[in-house]
Amino acid sequence: MTEEALENKMQIKNLSMYYTDFKAIEDVTLDVPARRITALIGPSGCGKSTLVRCLNRMNDLIEGVRTEGQVELDGENIYQPGFDTIGLRRRVGMVFQRPNPFPKSIYENVAYGPKLVGIKDKEKLDFIVEDSLKKAALWHEVKTILRESGQNLSGGQQQRLCIARVIAVQPEVILFDEPCSAIDPVATQLIEDLMAELKENFTMVIVTHNMQQAARVSDFTAFMLVQEQGEPGRLIEYGDTNTMFTNPTDERTERYITGRFG
Amino acid sequence: MSTGAPEAAVKTRAWAGAFTDRENYVKLVMLTCASVAILAIILIFLFIFRESLPAIRDLGVRNLFFSTDWRPNVSDPTAGNYGMLTFIWGTLLTTFGAMLLSVPLGIGAAVFIDQVAPDRMARVVRRGIELLAGIPSVVIGWFGLILLVPAIARATGTSGYGVAAASLVLVVMALPTITTLSAETLKSLPIELKEASVAMGATRWQTIYKVLLPSAREGLLIAVILGMGRAIGETMAVQMVIGNARAFALSPFARTSTLTTRIVTDTGEASGIFRSALFAQALVLLLIAMVLIILIRVISRKREPA
Numbered sequence: 001m002t003e004e005a006l007e008n009k010m011q012i013k014n015l016s017m018y019y020t021d022f023k024a025i026e027d028v029t030l031d032v033p034a035r036r037i038t039a040l041i042g043p044s045g046c047g048k049s050t051l052v053r054c055l056n057r058m059n060d061l062i063e064g065v066r067t068e069g070q071v072e073l074d075g076e077n078i079y080q081p082g083f084d085t086i087g088l089r090r091r092v093g094m095v096f097q098r099p100n101p102f103p104k105s106i107y108e109n110v111a112y113g114p115k116l117v118g119i120k121d122k123e124k125l126d127f128i129v130e131d132s133l134k135k136a137a138l139w140h141e142v143k144t145i146l147r148e149s150g151q152n153l154s155g156g157q158q159q160r161l162c163i164a165r166v167i168a169v170q171p172e173v174i175l176f177d178e179p180c181s182a183i184d185p186v187a188t189q190l191i192e193d194l195m196a197e198l199k200e201n202f203t204m205v206i207v208t209h210n211m212q213q214a215a216r217v218s219d220f221t222a223f224m225l226v227q228e229q230g231e232p233g234r235l236i237e238y239g240d241t242n243t244m245f246t247n248p249t250d251e252r253t254e255r256y257i258t259g260r261f262g
Numbered sequence: 263m264s265t266g267a268p269e270a271a272v273k274t275r276a277w278a279g280a281f282t283d284r285e286n287y288v289k290l291v292m293l294t295c296a297s298v299a300i301l302a303i304i305l306i307f308l309f310i311f312r313e314s315l316p317a318i319r320d321l322g323v324r325n326l327f328f329s330t331d332w333r334p335n336v337s338d339p340t341a342g343n344y345g346m347l348t349f350i351w352g353t354l355l356t357t358f359g360a361m362l363l364s365v366p367l368g369i370g371a372a373v374f375i376d377q378v379a380p381d382r383m384a385r386v387v388r389r390g391i392e393l394l395a396g397i398p399s400v401v402i403g404w405f406g407l408i409l410l411v412p413a414i415a416r417a418t419g420t421s422g423y424g425v426a427a428a429s430l431v432l433v434v435m436a437l438p439t440i441t442t443l444s445a446e447t448l449k450s451l452p453i454e455l456k457e458a459s460v461a462m463g464a465t466r467w468q469t470i471y472k473v474l475l476p477s478a479r480e481g482l483l484i485a486v487i488l489g490m491g492r493a494i495g496e497t498m499a500v501q502m503v504i505g506n507a508r509a510f511a512l513s514p515f516a517r518t519s520t521l522t523t524r525i526v527t528d529t530g531e532a533s534g535i536f537r538s539a540l541f542a543q544a545l546v547l548l549l550i551a552m553v554l555i556i557l558i559r560v561i562s563r564k565r566e567p568a
Binding site: 117 | 454477
């Protein structure tokens with residue numbers, strides 16, 4: 001890929017987040033470039049999932065969560081008072097750790113988002129469902145069983161169904177919160193290939209435990225760490241993935257990626 | 263207690279023996295408890311069946327179960343008519359009326375407790391509803407008699423007694439069951455379902471009625487059926503407000519009876535075939551209860567694989 005000026009889709013600026021009194025992440029500043037994959041890595045409990053859930057304000061669901069600092073989407077702070085979180089989540093979609101299709105048919109799973117925004121026309125819905133399933137590389141496996149429950153699919157298929165479901169609302173950003181931790185290596189491979197294809201149209205952020213995965217799929221990598229038990233998670237180092245994995249600046253990053261702790 | 267290994271072995275064996283004995287003893291106690299329950303239900307069933315046999319045999323299924331002609335004769339029981347359809351209808355009607363209100367109220371309250379209210383308020387509401395379940399039915403019936411019946415009388419120009427009053431009283435009886443069980447069902451749904459919906463840009467309300475309630479369908483149905491069982495079996499509170507007439511109810515404000523209230527009302531003076539006809543009513547109640555339990559089993563089995 002030729003070098004071009006990177007446009008930032010999202011910018012995290014001095015973000016801290018608290019669960020009531022406990023500070024979970026502290027002073028994170030991080031850019032998320034458009035149409036690139038940014039990986040968040042770090043040991044368990046370092047706040048990477050918490051951070052990614054700040055990007056679509058999923059943490060709002062938990063009582064007692066409070067944030068400081070800003071997260072900007074196309075230059076607009078999503079934490080400003082009165083910001084439309086419903087609209088935000090349509091622009092910033094999410095794929096979760098455990099595949100979580102609704103107990104509805106495959107078709108209804110994908111049509112869920114479009115129906116929420118009031119699309120009722122059958123032909124239009126049919127088109128969106130087919131298109132989304134194709135983009136999620138699942139169409140050929142399910143085109144004859146669209147009316148069967150999404151929960152009867154295999155784990156990997158379920159996860160691709162969840163990706164199709166997100167694609168169907170045409171978000172600008174897709175967040176992946178450890179999307180492959182509950183599925184087998186072959187299915188993982190499929191999802192990684194899929195992410196590479198989706199890069200043309202979507203900005204993506206992936207939280208992963210698996211450093212090889214980060215190295216394989218991402219363009220940029222951010223390393224987070226909790227220094228001492230009870231301290232908040234902090235961003236240690238951030239850079240393009242190649243540099244991060246071959247020549248990290250911070251000694252702690254190097255120790256982590258070479259598997260010497262964590 | 264001083265010779266080391268051999269003694270330790272003896273001790274272990276002695277202890278193991280004691281344990282086995284005690285275990286057997288405990289097993290026996292448990293078995294007795296379980297047997298008493300099983301035996302009770304079998305005996306109740308057999309007894310009720312045996313006692314209702316004369317009525318079934320002498321009057322015939324049609325005259326007993328499918329006739330509305332209930333004119334018992336106390337001094338000469340064989341001279342009376344004992345058709346119980348009026349009371350079967352009364353039971354079904356009051357129960358249906360109660361469900362009309364208690365299902366939306368109960369599920370609504372469950373959604374409020376589990377999804378809408380902040381933790382502390384949810385706790386208060388939950389405690390309140392549990393308390394409601396603990397109020398003796400005669401107290402609720404008393405409220406119905408003092409407040410509800412006159413209010414209905416004023417509003418409709420009828421006596422105030424009847425199906426409507428009974429249904430409203432039953433709402434209070436069935437509500438705690440439906441609410442508590444529905445809230446449990448909603449609580450047991452995986453958080454991932456809610457998260458998936460919210461992350462798609464669904465509002466809280468859309469998430470509740472498009473994802474959570476449909477996902478909880480089987481559990482909610484069981485909650486409703488158990489609430490129904492409660493309503494069908496309730497006697498005291500209903501008897502105080504239903505008017506205890508023998509007329510087939512064609513209006514919600516007509517006085518009538520249910521199976522349970524008829525049994526209570528007539529049991530004092532019944533003998534012979536009259537008494538047997540009351541047992542036949544109990545048999546119908548038992549059968550309804552069994553059908554409900556079978557329904558629950560079928561629904562739960564359907565829920566298992568998902």
